[in-house]
Amino acid sequence: MKNLLLLFALLVSTSVWCQTKLIEKVTKTGDEIVIPYEKYELENGLTLIIHEDHSDPIVHVDVTYHVGSAREELQKSGFAHFFEHMMFQGSENVADEEHFKIVTESGGTLNGTTNRDRTNYFETLPSNQLETALWLESDRMGFFLDAVTQEKFEVQRATVKNEKGQNYDNRPYGRYRELQAAAMYPYGHPYSWLTIGKLEDLDRVDVEDLKSFFMRWYGPNNATLTIGGDVEPKEVVKLVEKYFGVIPSGPQVDPLKLTPPVLESDRYVSYVDDKIRFPAVIFSYPTVPRFHPDEAPLDCLAEILGSGKSSYLYKNFVQTQKAISASASHPASELAGEFSMFVLPFPGQTLSDFEKEVRNILEEFAKNGVTDDDIQKFKANQEASTINSLSSVSGKVSQLASYETFYGDPDAIKFDLDRYLNITKEDVMRVFEKYIKGKPAVVLSVVPNEETAPAQPDNYEIPTEGKSEYPTTDYSGLEYKRPEGDQFDRSARPGLGDNPVVKVPDFWEDKFENGIKVIGTESDEIPTITLQLTLNGGHKLEAKDLSKAGVASLTASLMNEATENFTSEEIQEELRKIGSRISVGSGQTSTSVYISTLVKHLDRTLELAEEIIMHPAFNEDDFERLKKQQLEGIQAQLKDPAATASQIFQKLLYGKGHVYAVPGSGEEETVNNISLDDVKAFYAEYYSPAVAELVIVGDISKDEIMPKLDFLKSWEGKDVEIPELPKTKKADKTKLYLVDKTDAPQSQIRIGYLTDLDYDLTGDYFKSYLMNFPLGGAFNSRINLNLREDKGWTYGARSYFAFDDPEDPIAYVATAGVKADATAGAVNEFMKEIKEYQKEGISEEELAFMRKAVGQRDARSYETPGQKASFLRRIIHYDLDKSFVDKQTEIIESISKKEIDNLAKKYLDYEKMYILVVGDEASNLKQLEELGYEIVKLNEEGEPKVIRP
Structure with missing residues (x-):
């Protein structure tokens, strides 16, 4: 039930008159699908949404800025995503690398994401850490720019480049979305580049450009703060006023409206990807933005054509063994959408034949139409998907934030579901006729080599220069307004409330x-x-x-x-x-x-x-x-x-x-x-x-x-004997194994060995997990801070103890994908960190960090059905009882530096490890030889080629 208030809304703050207005309150009165919330607006324009849910002692905080790559412009792409990285690099009152550390040692988890239309930052923590989360988020909203340095800028620029290398350039089919967007949208349209941006634009940008982008788009009046979980709304409002109330509004942000793209004829584009085995042909049609009346029937059409074993693409391509996979999708963004069909034919067939078959399938669908079963299946899946999305506080908060940002109303879940549950067969056929049947498309071919022909010869050259017809932003005259008026010491980290009582599920x-x-x-x-x-x-x-x-x-x-x-x-x-x-x-x-x-x-x-x-x-x-x-x-x-x-x-x-x-x-x-x-x-x-x-x-x-x-x-079956595996032979010394991936933009590194650990959730296995946590088990571990944050060589590096069965050996593994020219350096830094930790052990600061981080994690361990199922599986599989959780807590609180140091000496045996590098041999061999390890060259099946002393 929604209670709309008049302009002069209810005063909820006792500290500042009319600073915060209650806009509306939505409650649940029956079995209807609804996410209860209260919505407020601060004087500076910040929208605050609060969802109260006491089922678990956790809180989820989300700050969504209504800015994504759509607010960028030609030759200045990637800014929004770059800021996602930069906003984790400290602010005036939060030191470098402290954001991850503070949230992690609070028993929480965090991240940020950027898409075309918004950027969000979020944390899930024990409920007593709410004030800490608000302090962190408000500091980077209001006190960020003074902490931006050229050094941080350069490191994050390198990190973003590594992300692009790992997730796009070095991944099979990784570049197809980039070409698809550039071919679909006119030159200069902000959807014509990906959120990651273009490398040449990242090289072109400087730190002042980035600051201007922040001042223009990251004000509280362009943000929604959504808080859900084990909270009391009145207390939340007071805290939000305290931390966010003094932040000045930014420049006014008007809605962005652009004419959807129109294709006059089919555009054929292609590229060679030597990392693939299967060629690909992708059809893409321009459609409608999110919440357009035609979005839901287009989603249904995509499911009918490309989801499930009754779909047209599956039956014509996969079931007939012509393709390894075939699918359809209809992602819709704020300004436009695209209807896509993606087919991966088996080798030895021509993409031109597949293009014809895709077109024949569309004709077949036009003749057959939509069935009652098609509609029933689609609606059933939409209902189930909506209900399952409500299983976590983070899921509910994310939905509230998204609805407010893009629909202007957090209470849109019923409207959103109803528009899917109310579609008809006629709706689906209407949108098929309007957007797909006989309409021009971008037809993109991805081929494994020059000898494989695309669906058709390229007839469209993607523009790389010229004048953009799209509006630009005037960044001149922007001035940083430092917040003033705090009635507290913002430099001091907030104190904690009482630790929440974490209840292990009854079973x-x-x-x-x-x-x-x-x-x-x-x-x-x-x-x-x-x-x-x-x-x-x-x-x-x-x-x-x-x-x-x-x-x-x-x-x-x-x-x-x-x-x-x-x-x-x-x-x-x-x-x-x-x-x-x-x-x-x-x-x-x-x-x-x-x-x-x-x-x-x-x-x-x-x-x-x-x-x-x-x-x-x-x-x-x-x-x-x-x-x-x-x-x-x-x-x-x-x-x-x-x-x-x-x-x-x-x-x-x-x-x-x-x-x-x-x-x-x-x-x-x-x-x-x-x-x-x-x-x-x-x-x-x-x-x-x-x-x-x-x-x-x-x-x-x-x-x-x-x-x-x-x-x-009543199930009958045989007794099963699970084999006992043979003992494994360990390495006599550390060697480096090299697999050549010619011209690879990144190198994959794996380091480790099989330990003598036995699986025991209250013994050395669990204690070694604690030991490794500061070394490679957290974002701000030694390994990740060195390779990612200090060097900018990787998108992420970590280490862990791994096993598949408690009866089998437990491996110690360190892993990363690094930029090609840093391969030898990364191997050296990996081994240096492992050696130093093995010899010198954990610091007192790291020990305290580990205790807090791991000791408070259980608050978010039993929330969703999946989490509960995973916990119960451990109980029954390893014949445990609830007390193992209490015993682990005792270990976390009592384990000493000496015990951890001894575990490091025992289980980080750096003198008998395998070092594996998969990367470009020609450019890396000399530097790898200088590291002093014996090098064994392997082929791609892992068989030795040449041994070089």
Whole structure:
């Protein structure tokens, strides 16, 4: 229920007359879908939205600035995203690198994101840390510019370049969106470049340009502060007035309105990407902005054409084994939208043929039209998606902030859902005729080499110079207004309230006679139920016969296909009609069946789950198609430097002949050995209740759910023996292994070895996690601060202890993707940090930081159904009780510097580590040789080429 107030709204502040106005209050009165909130406006124009939710002792704070790359202009791209980085680099009262440190040691997590139309910064913390979050966010809103330095500017410029290298230039298909945007939008249109910006623009910009951009767009009157969680609104208002009230308004910001792009004819563009195996053809049509009446039916059209096994693209391309994947989407932004179809054909076929087939599919759809089932499935998925988005405070806060920013009303969730639930078949056909059928498109081809022809020869040259017809911003005359009038010492970090009481979820346990262990917890925050059935074994079972490695993965894939009573299409469409999800996947040590449904559809969902788990059809056609996809995927991995590095590193750690040295998807030779009979045998032997664990989380009691699980209680299966793996041979000394990726703009680095740690959540394993936290386990760890924040060589670097099964060795791993010319330097800095920490140990400051950061994390550990399920899985799998959480807390509070130092000496054995570099050999070999390690050259399969002393 919404209560709109008159112009002279309710006075809520007792400190400053009429400083803050209550604009509206929305409450929940029944079962309607609504996010309750109170909305205020400060005198400086800042919009404040408060959502009160006491279900967990956490608070989520989001500051959304209505500025993204759309406010940039020609030759000055990337500013908004650059500011996302710069705003974490300290402000007048928050020291360099302190933002991440303060939030992390408060037991919180944080980040920032930028898109075309907005930039947001957010934190999730224990509720007693609210004032800290407001202090941090207000300081960078009002007291940021004086802390900006040329040095910080240069480091972040390098970091952004590394982000572009890692996420775009060095990633398969990483550049297609850049060309797609430039071909779709007119020259100078702010959507014609990506949020990341262009490297030449980043090189062109200086620190004064950046300051001007901040002064123009980052005022409180262009921001929405949204706070949700375990809070009292009156107290929140007082704190917000205290920290944000003195910040002066910025220049007025008028809505940006641009004419949507119009294509006069098809535009064919292409580029070569030597990191891909599959060519790609992408169709893109200009459409409508967000919240336009035609957005919802266009979204429905995209689902009909490209989502699910009944979609036109899937049936014509994937099911027929012509393509490894095919999809459609309709992302809509504030100023415009694009309807896209993306097809990845198998090698050996021409993109021109695929272009014709895509056009034929559109003609086929035009003849067939929209069915009642199409509409039912779309609406069911929209309803389920909306309800699931309300499972976390951060999800609800994000929605409130987005609706306020782009719709002008936080209370838009019902309107938003209704516009999807009210669409008709006629609406979908109308938008198809208006925007897609026979309309010009950008047709983009991505090819693996010059010999592969694009769909059509390029007929459109993307402009790179000329005059822009789009409005520019006058940045002259802007003046930094330093906030004045604080009635407190802003340089002092706020004190903390009482630590919140963190309640470990209550749970119940049971065990079926056939061996299935069951654990569950009741949660009524949203009307959903999540079940996770885990079958222990997975890829590890293949140790018995490595000649058919990949059979566990292939079996799980086939479980998502036809059953004895349903075709592949029918079973998935039955699920989509009710907005439920059942998926089967295999990992290193287990196979999992994930089930998610609204409460009202539980019975039907469990009927379908029984069909999938108990009655797989294992059809020959499905098998051949999925086997082909798995083989092609294996080949595609070899093109991806990050995937190559991870796979070869596993081979170094475990050695030839070990099951973990082989990817879970298998290798080309082993997958070729697998027959359909092998899959049937794997299912018969290893899909058994004897190794099953079931986790249940949701709005249902034990008494209600247990009678519905008779199909699992009556499941019969064999006893399963999970193999004990052989001992691994450790390195006798540290060596450097080099894999050549010619001309790679980045190098992938992996460093580590198999430790002697045993898995124990209250023993050395857990304590070593604490030990590593300041070294490489946090954003402001030694490793990340060195390589990312100080050097600007990487988008991120970290280290951790990893394992797949508590019975198996635990590896220590350090990892990063770094710019090519910093490869040797990065290896050197990695090893320097590990050595120094091993020898000198943790500092008292780092010890205090770790205690606070890890000690307060539990406040946000049990919020969502997924988090609860993960916690319960650990309980049942490792035979724990709730007390392990208390024991961990005791360890965090009592562990000494001496104990941590001893753990570092014992488990950071830098003299027996594998160093792997996947990058350009020609430009890096000499510098790597100077590091003094023995170098072993490997091919892309991880086999030695040449040993160089």
